[in-house]
Amino acid sequence: MKKEKIIDFGILVLRWYLIFYMIKYGWSKVTLSQFGVYDASILDQPIKDIGSFYVTWHLFGRSTFFNISTGVLEIIGGILLIFNRTVLIGTLLVLSILAQILIIDIAFTTGVHGFALPIRIGGMILADLLILFYYKDKVIIALQSLTNEVSTKFKYKWWVFLILPVIGFLMDFVFGILTYPIKTFLNWIVN
Missing domain, CATH: 1.20.140 (Butyryl-CoA Dehydrogenase, subunit A; domain 3)
Structure with a gap:
């Protein structure tokens, strides 16, 4: 071999x-x-x-x-x-x-x-x-x-990248609000 x-x-x-x-x-x-x-x-x-x-x-x-x-x-x-x-x-x-x-x-x-x-x-x-x-x-x-x-489709000004971490953090609240009905429904099913 x-x-x-x-x-x-x-x-x-x-x-x-x-x-x-x-x-x-x-x-x-x-x-x-x-x-x-x-x-x-x-x-x-x-x-x-x-x-x-x-x-x-x-x-x-x-x-x-x-x-x-x-x-x-x-x-x-x-x-x-x-x-x-x-x-x-x-x-x-x-x-x-x-x-x-x-x-x-x-x-x-x-x-x-x-x-x-x-x-x-x-x-x-x-x-x-x-x-x-x-x-x-x-x-x-x-x-x-x-x-x-691999990059974004469009180009952005430099200052946009400074505020993105704050926007990213705030997205947690947005997703929390958007998914609240789903959480409520799942809790209703479980209980």
Whole structure:
């Protein structure tokens, strides 16, 4: 076998490594089986006495929306890695998901599980980065395409850019007023 074919096969193996874990973890979230704490001896303690891992996993388990939305994103990332046409989109999506998981694992799981989970996720991030490096020529073209000649349609005076932060801040109030009927309706449905 030629060196290039071995490297190409290695990248294919890394893709399927990520596909397996992204779909596996995504499915466990969609089926609401990954998070949650069910040990009464932990749940009956005052919250200040419970470790960060158990508080975090309990809170993640309490939100069906969090579980399903993050699970669906992980499954989509895994599926995008399957196809050659979408591998770069999948790799970028999976990288962002794994980066967030790594932060959560470092912040909340090391007290109970040590560094096992952060090391596994770090390995998955490394696999993802190796895939991106393998396709670096296409990644560079994509980044150049996304960033070249991006500007506003019209030219503005310099002072407009001074007031834009204030306008941006005030937009929060505008969107708050515009979305008030939606919030009221959703609260009515929930309650």
